[in-house]
Amino acid sequence: MKSLLFTIEENCIGCNKCIFYCPVEDANVSFINEKGENKIRVNDSKCIMCGKCLDVCDHHARDFRDDTERFFADLEEGAVISIIAAPAVKTNFTDYKRLFGYLHATGVKHFYDV
8 A cells, every 4th residue: 555645756855844843753764865865755654644744845745645535435345444533623524423424324433532
């Protein structure tokens, strides 16, 4: 499976801003590419997918893969899926209980708050 967060190497200037603001040590790794340029790569084994690097990168060197279709396909196939929802769900979704009801009806087994 490909990582959900990734670096667009041609946009990365190696400024280390993503490393500085990342809440997880070693979730971003500095490396020298074949042209001798410093770049930063996501360490898939450490990244918690919080998206902070997306917010702070001024060079548009970070992006993400939208896995919404895969999420619903997995539900349809009967995968056991739980939702971990941040408190912000209450402010970002006017009727979040209805959203959770829909997700439960489509197969989500458990809901947890952060």
